[in-house]
Amino acid sequence: xxxxxxxxxxxxxxxxxPNMAAVDGIDLEIAAGEFLTLLGPSGSGKTTTLMxxxxxxxxxxxxxxLDGSSIAGxxxxxxxxxxxxxxxxxxxxxxxxxxxAFPLKMRGMARPAIAAKVEAALGLVQLxxxxxxxxxxxxxxxxxxxxxxxxxxxxxxxxxxxxxLGALDKKLREDMQFExxxxxxxxxxxxxxxxxxQEEALTLSDRIALMNAGRIEQLGRAEDLYERPVSRFVxxxxxxxxxxxxxxxxxxxxxxxxxxxxxxARADGAVLxxxxxxxxxxxxxxxxxxxxxxxxxxxxxxxxxxxxxxxGAATLTAKIANSRAPFRPAVGASVRVLWHPGDECIIPK
Amino acid sequence: xxxxxxxxxxxxxxxxxxxxxxxxxxxxxxxxWSVFDPEPTLKNYRxxxxxxxxxxxxxxxxxxxxxxxxxxxxxGYPLAYLMTTVSAxxxxxxxxxxxxxxxxxxxxxxxxxxxxxxxxxxxNKTLIVLGLIEAPVRLLYNLIGVEIGMVHVLLPFMIFPLYxxxxxxxxxxxxxxxxxxxxxxxxxxxxxxxxxxxxxxxxCVLVFLMAVGFYITPALLGGPQQITLATLIEMQVSDMLNWxxxxxxxxxLVGAVATLFVIFTAALGLDRLTGxxxx
Numbered sequence: 254x255x256x257x258x259x260x261x262x263x264x265x266x267x268x269x270x271p272n273m274a275a276v277d278g279i280d281l282e283i284a285a286g287e288f289l290t291l292l293g294p295s296g297s298g299k300t301t302t303l304m305x306x307x308x309x310x311x312x313x314x315x316x317x318x319l320d321g322s323s324i325a326g327x328x329x330x331x332x333x334x335x336x337x338x339x340x341x342x343x344x345x346x347x348x349x350x351x352x353x354a355f356p357l358k359m360r361g362m363a364r365p366a367i368a369a370k371v372e373a374a375l376g377l378v379q380l381x382x383x384x385x386x387x388x389x390x391x392x393x394x395x396x397x398x399x400x401x402x403x404x405x406x407x408x409x410x411x412x413x414x415x416x417x418l419g420a421l422d423k424k425l426r427e428d429m430q431f432e433x434x435x436x437x438x439x440x441x442x443x444x445x446x447x448x449x450x451q452e453e454a455l456t457l458s459d460r461i462a463l464m465n466a467g468r469i470e471q472l473g474r475a476e477d478l479y480e481r482p483v484s485r486f487v488x489x490x491x492x493x494x495x496x497x498x499x500x501x502x503x504x505x506x507x508x509x510x511x512x513x514x515x516x517x518a519r520a521d522g523a524v525l526x527x528x529x530x531x532x533x534x535x536x537x538x539x540x541x542x543x544x545x546x547x548x549x550x551x552x553x554x555x556x557x558x559x560x561x562x563x564x565g566a567a568t569l570t571a572k573i574a575n576s577r578a579p580f581r582p583a584v585g586a587s588v589r590v591l592w593h594p595g596d597e598c599i600i601p602k
Numbered sequence: 603x604x605x606x607x608x609x610x611x612x613x614x615x616x617x618x619x620x621x622x623x624x625x626x627x628x629x630x631x632x633x634x635w636s637v638f639d640p641e642p643t644l645k646n647y648r649x650x651x652x653x654x655x656x657x658x659x660x661x662x663x664x665x666x667x668x669x670x671x672x673x674x675x676x677x678g679y680p681l682a683y684l685m686t687t688v689s690a691x692x693x694x695x696x697x698x699x700x701x702x703x704x705x706x707x708x709x710x711x712x713x714x715x716x717x718x719x720x721x722x723x724x725x726n727k728t729l730i731v732l733g734l735i736e737a738p739v740r741l742l743y744n745l746i747g748v749e750i751g752m753v754h755v756l757l758p759f760m761i762f763p764l765y766x767x768x769x770x771x772x773x774x775x776x777x778x779x780x781x782x783x784x785x786x787x788x789x790x791x792x793x794x795x796x797x798x799x800x801x802x803x804x805x806c807v808l809v810f811l812m813a814v815g816f817y818i819t820p821a822l823l824g825g826p827q828q829i830t831l832a833t834l835i836e837m838q839v840s841d842m843l844n845w846x847x848x849x850x851x852x853x854x855l856v857g858a859v860a861t862l863f864v865i866f867t868a869a870l871g872l873d874r875l876t877g878x879x880x881x
Contacts, residue, residue: 309777329780330789342778346796355792359783403782 258286258443259320259410261306266315268301268467275301277467278315283445285320285410288437290446292454293464294490299447302464303413306445307336319411330359335404335412335442339419341396343388349399350375350384356407374402377436394425398432405440414446418453430456451491455479463487479529481598488527488600495528495569501599510566512544518599525600532596533571535560535580536589543591548582562590629856635849646850656834656851660858663830666745666820667813670752671760674809675802677753678760682801683794685761686768700758708755712822715751716742719823743825751819756812760805767801768794803870811859831855 261283268276276298283289291299304310306317308329317325324332344352350371357367375381378398388396397417404412418426434457437444448454454461455475462472463486471478471487482488488496499508501524506516518524536543546564558581560571569590573581582588636646650656685696703711718724719741726738741747771794779789817832824830831851838848 307777307781309780328785329777330783330785332781333783334781336778336781338774338778340772340774342772342774344775344778344793355779355784356782359788407783 257410258284258441260285261411261443261445262316262318263302263306264316264318266302266305266317267313268298268305268310269313274467276305276312279467279469281462281469281472283443286441286443288444288446288457288459290448290454290458290461291464292448292451292461292490293470294449296466297464298467299449299464300415303415303445303447306411307334307413308332333407333409335407335409337397337400337404337412337414337417339415339417341388341400341417343396343399343403345388347387348384349380349386349388349391352388352399353384353403353406356403360407370406374406377405377439378402378432393420394429397421397429401433401436405436405442410443412442412444414444416448417446418448418450426453433457455491463490465490482527482600484600485525488525488598493530493570493572495530495533497526497528497567499524499526506597506599508565508567512565512567514544514597515594516597516599517595520601523602525602527598527600528569528592528596530559530570530572531557531574532592533569533573534591534593535562535571535573535582536591537580537582538587538589540589540591543589546588546590548584548586548588551584562588564590632849632852632856635846636853639846646847649847650850650854655829656831656854659829659831659834660854662828663814663832663855664858666748666752666824666828666830667810667816669745669749670756670813671806671810673749673753674757674760675806678757678764678805679798679802681757682761682764682768685765686771700761703755703758708818711755712751712819715747715754715823719747719750742823745824745828747823747825748820748828751823752813752816755816755819756809759808759812763804763808764798764801767804768798771797803866807863807866807870811863814859814862815855831858 261281263279263281266276266279266281267274279298279302281289291302293299301310305312308324308327312325315325316323319332319334343349344355347355353371353374354367357370362370371384372381375384378401380395380398380402383391383395388399391399397420400417418429421429430453433444436442446454446457455478458475460472460474461478463470463478465486471483473481478487478491482491482494485496488494497506497508497512499506499512500522501516501518502521504515504518505513506518506524506526507513516526534543538545544564546562546569548560549563549568550561552559556576557572557574560573560582562569562571571590637643639645681696681700685693688696720726721738721740721742723741725741726735729735729739730737741750775793775797776789779793780786784792815832816830817836820828820830821833821836824833831854835848835851835855838844838851
């Protein structure tokens, strides 16, 4: 089952409904063998985009190209794209083996060849020997694997996955994430993955397209989105962040309520300063630099402690690793809040 | 499994009482009448076996019911399918149109068919005007008339179980089928059709068993060849005043329905017929 990845291109892809633009002119190039995640809150257009690629939702405008040729006019059954649906959509009246054999049967493959392929597919997802069972006799995690095997057995170049791990509990979800990574590496299939779970997106993807209101807000690697968000939306959606509105002038960031800190920004003007909580450093009051603040709240979280520190009118969150924290202020303590120059991210407005 | 918890069981008592009083009691009286005249006797049953008319009537009844079921399935399946695919608004309208027969008395509807299907009825006149036939076709007092009338009355009983099962079929299954390479008709044959079979079974059993006991429509629209058990019972009771033999025929009818029900449920599974099973 050595599938070769297909290259997918979306060109000004648009879906308008009478009262709203579900997808508003998306341009996206996905390389062969890439794992790309469409991430976004519900209603951001990620599933609509996926359904347009699969062929279930006709686009209002724009084009979908697979390996260079347009597939926008093709019926779903002629696109040769594997799809894993949200609730797996296994056929309840067929055995597991028949479920996996279905796409091969539709392609007119001979019976012995089908049997061999089904066996191989079951082995690939580590379900050998369960071919005779019915879907409802399997656990949710096993059903997920069957859905995956069925979507891959006909060796599509492109695999679409719509929130496939949503129904699994945390432990199982993590197992399946590893499994997916392994399969992706083994098969080289191109995967477009839809999720609203940012952690999942960060863990799995080569690149992430963060969607908001029918558009791609930011496209990049996990680090790009986490370390260098281009907008307030990205900064707030991915991970935790401290956000301060202010201005940069001559290398100093200032806010209207008096926070003043040196930053590594080149251009002057109105900006949004983003600082991840784990980049924040707390120092004793006696320190000479940093912002003066008061610890208003602390929550012990095992490997880290989360501090809420009131700095002027703002409240900053600091996530301090417990392993290397010589300074552990209590609630009400006066502290200095600082960070290493360059750890902040300046988002121009 | 424990079905009954003592206090919840009380909730079915009123229904059970009505059922016992209005159904089981008269039914048992029929059984008694069939073997007393006024002394205990089996003469009614001897007559039932001796005269082939009654076996013929039973076969007639089963034949009419069989064709009614086939026609109702043929008309009802596409309609039920249509109801699962149209918009919610259109579905309400369809549902209302299917329900209309429920709001009209069977007697009125059957007489309406007499008017429509008669020698000078609208069907024959239209066909003659269109030049499709030269003389009126006989649509009444034969199998055609009975079929049309009974299918009309019983169609909702086919459609509702079908629709009920069809709406339970996850549309994602059909999309999955398409994405795996099945054109629409193959997705229907391999996925939708097998999953709708419990509805087909339920609808067919319901329509067939109701058709077996039908009286008014076959009596009004059928001819001598369509003598059914129900019309024979009516004849015995109100024309011949032979309550004993009428009761005997009733026992035969109830017995036939019960036997068929047992056979169907054994063959198809009771959970499918009552809709308690999973598709």
